Amino acid sequence: xxxxxxxxxxxxxxxxxxxxxxxxxxxxxxxxxxxxxxxxxxxxxxxxxxxxxxxxxxxxxxxxxxxxxxxxxxxxxx
Numbered sequence: 224x225x226x227x228x229x230x231x232x233x234x235x236x237x238x239x240x241x242x243x244x245x246x247x248x249x250x251x252x253x254x255x256x257x258x259x260x261x262x263x264x265x266x267x268x269x270x271x272x273x274x275x276x277x278x279x280x281x282x283x284x285x286x287x288x289x290x291x292x293x294x295x296x297x298x299x300x301x
Contacts, residue, residue: 236260262292
């Protein structure tokens with residue numbers, strides 16, 4: 224994995240960690256077995272690719288997709 228990808232994962236994880244510290248309900252969702260940052264990142268990439276390669280996403284949109292990944296149990300990761 225490239226250093227850039229690892230850095231992006233670290234930033235997303237830091238955001239989710241901070242959210243879990245502030246929000247006990249999200250903390251429980253974030254701790255679900257079978258969910259992990261690698262698959263979360265793959266989910267985000269898959270969602271972005273569906274919109275085309277020249278799509279810009281804000282930090283908040285990416286963080287929202289990461290939260291959605293952890294909240295939903297029946298997501299298909301492409």
